[in-house]
Amino acid sequence: MANEKEVTIYDIAKKLKISPATVSRGLHNNPAISKITKKKIFETAEEMGYRTNHFARNLRQQQTKTIGVIMHELNSSFMTSVLAGIEKITTEAGYDIIIAHSSESAKKEAANAKNLFHKRVDGLIASLAVDTADLDHYKSFINKGIPIVFFDRVEQNGNNTVVIIDNAKCGYIATKHLIDQGCKRIAHITSSLTRNVYSERYKGYQQALAENKIKIDESLLIISDLSEKAGIEAAAQILKMKPRPDGIFITNDFVAAVCIRTLKEAGIKIPEDIAIVGFNNDAIGKLIEPALTTINYPGNDMGEIAARNLINHLKGVSNLEQTNTIIVRSDLVIRKSSLKKGVS
Amino acid sequence: MANEKEVTIYDIAKKLKISPATVSRGLHNNPAISKITKKKIFETAEEMGYRTNHFARNLRQQQTKTIGVIMHELNSSFMTSVLAGIEKITTEAGYDIIIAHSSESAKKEAANAKNLFHKRVDGLIASLAVDTADLDHYKSFINKGIPIVFFDRVEQNGNNTVVIIDNAKCGYIATKHLIDQGCKRIAHITSSLTRNVYSERYKGYQQALAENKIKIDESLLIISDLSEKAGIEAAAQILKMKPRPDGIFITNDFVAAVCIRTLKEAGIKIPEDIAIVGFNNDAIGKLIEPALTTINYPGNDMGEIAARNLINHLKGVSNLEQTNTIIVRSDLVIRKSSLKKGVS
């Protein structure tokens, strides 16, 4: 309860009859300070319950030791693992993070960016909302020379630093796998094609079809938000198609799970009637029936890489302006939902 | 790129030929400042690209406007919704949050607490790790009069402020529901009983059995961590029991989903052979087969309530020392996994 006065380096200095500067240096392990005084300083600090005043320090040093993180959502295991990766690296480097999430709204994203700018973060890690059309709200950072690393949901044609997977390749692999299983009519359920991840995956899908001489049929493309409702509607749409598709590549595991459930309720057999491939390798994929074939996507690594690059830049160890695009590995995880031919 | 100098209130003052004090007051809408100067101040600030230096401000005001959040994990939709609730309220009130998670380790939790203490958070919201045995690492906060609100995983016998659901009642309702479905031998899969949430649910389970004259059989209690592996092992253990249980109350939806999968693989019919009730109402419950009966548990509300109470205390609007325990509503969501008798 006792709201005692905070201990400052002046208090320590007085007690030890040395100068505040010496205390400050000692606390930071400055080699110019003798072992013995350092020891005394640390002991007294501990004993008096001293804690650094980060505000005084930051005010003086003109840096916040804080990095901002803007996420489009944090409801998937993918996003939380990215966050965990970021957190690990930033904490090790002594940085705080301020997390803001846009709930997939470009407007909220802009507000978050503004807020973080005013909070003077030293750097920014961001994943764009699905409807973010331009990067204007990041201009202020760029003008002030505050580094930004984008991950996953990015603007690919700009010259910003981005950490991504090869979405086109993943789309290709997923579709090719369905073709290899004998699918001839492959639908694709995805979200807004203005967002890089979805357009790239779609490109890969198209390429796989083209290479295998399957005509691209636009009526097999279903664009939705990635909600449960959208999954149910997409499944209904699939059911109405004539002839019915025999394979679906779905850009998100959760929606894939919803689709599978809905299709099964309608009497469709998965994978016999329709083979399905998802995306993300969420925990859910192993628990539904049949287990879901999906693209594995290393969230933790992406987070770590994004954070490490940002921090190295901040420290001057490396320079972000040289490394534009970092591509993280990804792979196909084959489970029952796609195996028309049995285990390959 | 241009790393221009930061604009301060002095720059604004100089430009307007008024004093910095007036600028400061104007920026804070102090009524002593005339409408006209205020307007000029705001315009000039905007025009010059002024941003508040929170460090100078906090240094001066001796408060951080930051609250710390310690979570035992953030991998469930329950935890992320709590976080969303906290974020909503704190952001509205102009507070930042620093999020730390302990990965269910008491040691990491203590380290996080220490870190947040040194960061001088104005208040703390925390959920305990499964193996946190005492609250010693929060002593420093209490000594300094820094308010703490615990939620969900709490130490129930202390006199701290806690936001929880009535776990005993939930355990009771879940078990009673199984009994009503005709179950006579009900197993319980849970985690360490030293943690309040689990011990309370167990109490409710026991009470429901006792009230219905079912003998409590300790061999039907399985204690595990809540991993996938643990779920598989628990299911194996269930299969070996003789006679086999006809109902299971599982303290976590994810583990319940794993169990169901494993039991089904062994040829058990759910709910005919074994009825199952989970806990948490995770998204997963609606997607597995059969859909999972579970306890719904309002994460968002818990987060909002915890944050609101903390902030009101900080503002002096209310006092945490008066409100010790806040109980949030919760209810049973009935789905197929428990319906031996068909829809009730």
Add this chain to the structure above:
DNA sequence: ATGAAAGCGCTAACAG
């Protein structure tokens, strides 16, 4: 309605 001045706690340049 506005200004002058002090000080929050720390660090860095300079001096010794």
Add this chain to the structure above:
DNA sequence: CTGTTAGCGCTTTCAT
């Protein structure tokens, strides 16, 4: 190896 000093940008008495 250690001390002196100034100042980071803001708020807040006290004056006027």
